[in-house]
Amino acid sequence: xxxxxxxxxxxxxxxxxxxxxxxxxxxxxxxxxxxxxxxxxxxxxxxxxxxxxxxxxxxxxxxxxxxxxxxxxxxxxxxxxxxxxxxxxxxxxxxxxxxxxxxxxxxxxxxxxxxxxxx
Numbered sequence: 769x770x771x772x773x774x775x776x777x778x779x780x781x782x783x784x785x786x787x788x789x790x791x792x793x794x795x796x797x798x799x800x801x802x803x804x805x806x807x808x809x810x811x812x813x814x815x816x817x818x819x820x821x822x823x824x825x826x827x828x829x830x831x832x833x834x835x836x837x838x839x840x841x842x843x844x845x846x847x848x849x850x851x852x853x854x855x856x857x858x859x860x861x862x863x864x865x866x867x868x869x870x871x872x873x874x875x876x877x878x879x880x881x882x883x884x885x886x887x
Contacts, residue, residue: 804829852881
């Protein structure tokens with residue numbers, strides 16, 4: 769009886785670990801327009817802070833409302849993607865880290881997205 773409980777616990781643990789890893793994986797081939805793209809939505813509490821910080825810094829960006837057009841791979845708001853000239857994502861920030869890393873976002877965008885983020 770105890771062996772069955774242990775095996776069941778191990779199976780549940782492995783399943784939770786696999787689901788957690790799957791949920792956190794980044795989309796492999798997400799391509800966006802070059803520059804800064806900000807994904808927002810109507811219920812996003814941090815979006816006004818992020819957009820205000822980008823405006824104050826004089827950054828040029830485009831916004832995409834996920835309520836109007838859902839985007840695969842964008843699971844939290846706000847999400848900021850900085851893409852190089854080929855549209856390959858060089859930097860990705862979501863949630864509070866997007867607001868906190870506005871300077872980094874602008875710096876990577878200023879280099880044309882040539883500074884790749886380490887995985």
